[in-house]
Amino acid sequence: MRQSEAAPAKLNLALHVRRRRPDGYHELETLFAFVADGDVVAVDEGEALSLTIEGPMADGLSATDNLVLSAARRLATSASIAPRARLTLTKNLPVASGIGGGSADAAAALRLLNHFWGLDYSLGRLAELAEPLGADVPACVYSRTMWGGGKGETLVPADVAGLNDMPVLLVNPMVPLATGPVFAAWDGVDRGPLDSRPAIDDLVRARNDLQSGAISLCPPIADVLTALAACGGALLSRMSGSGATCFALFESEAALRLAHDDLAAREPGWWLLPTRVKIA
Incomplete structure (x- = not known):
């Protein structure tokens, strides 16, 4: 019987880059949040491990060289079992867009196969297994609001007052x-730490230190940010991760819908996702 697992989109509500590490990664301070919508990973019984990719954003993705398969193999190896499963990835999120699509897919595969194979691993153990797969994958395993440090693997649950269930609009100019x-374009300036316990008002004063570099590589990001900042009822607008997706948090569902409908009419080439911040 088919089982499925959601792979919700990730947002970096703030992303402060502190330094470049000797291992090539960057020391980060970030606040991860996740939304109610994203990709979906499903599994059926199979004699071997396979992956099929479908959905509106499936074009160009490899079904043989994919992070979902890497996650499945890593989990099977840890449990000393043969990786038997027919996986299906429904790709709804744009590729290379700063909202953790591939990382969320890998994390969803870990959670799904953990149950499907009867392993009963904790989320903490899955997050440890996820670390070599990518800097965002451990956070995506938890898929809840988290403080992230190090390269993103040092995680602490966070509770930002008023954030849960808040309307949010994701916008991508459809430029991968x-x-x-983007990290190479960072100017190397440490502009200071991220407040350890901000409210929404404090997040407005926080930053995404990759934003300027991303705009230099992809100027349409600036157009998206300008459009979001001008929307009525927008409390915070910012680029997520390394871009090009940007987001705006809204004070009400009505304000979100008005903004979505206006931008959809004015910019038919942009990808828009009206959704809400999820609890866990």
Whole structure:
């Protein structure tokens, strides 16, 4: 019988880059949040491990060289079992877009196969297994609001007053943006730490230190940010991760819907996702 697991989109509500580490990663301070919508990973019984990719954003994705398969193999190896499963990834999120699509898919595969194979691993153990798969994958295993440190693997649950269930609009200009060049474009200036316990008002004064570099590589990001900042009822607008997806938090569902309908009419080439911040 088919089982499925949601792979919700990730947001970096703030992302402060502190330094470049000797291992090539960057020391970060970030506040991860997740929304109610995203990709979906499903599994059926199979004699071997396989992956099928479908959905509106499936074009160009490899079903043989994919982080979902890497996650499945890593989990099976840890449990000393043969990786038998027919996986299906429904790809709804844009690729290379700063909202953790591939990382969320890998994390969802870990959670799904943990149950499907009867392993009963804790989320903490799955997050440890996820670390070599990518900097965002451990946070995506938990898929809840978390403080992230180190390269993103040092995680502490966070509770930001008023954030849960808040309306949010995700907007992407449909220009893929690779993570490596964006980090390379960071100017190397440490602009200070992220407040350890901010409210929504404090987050407005926080930053995404990759935003300027991303805009230099992908100027349409600036157009998206300008459009979001001008929306009525928008409390905070910012780029997520290394871009090119940006988001705005809204004071009400009505304000979100008005903003979505206006931008959809004015910018038909942009990808828009009206959704809500999820609890866990």
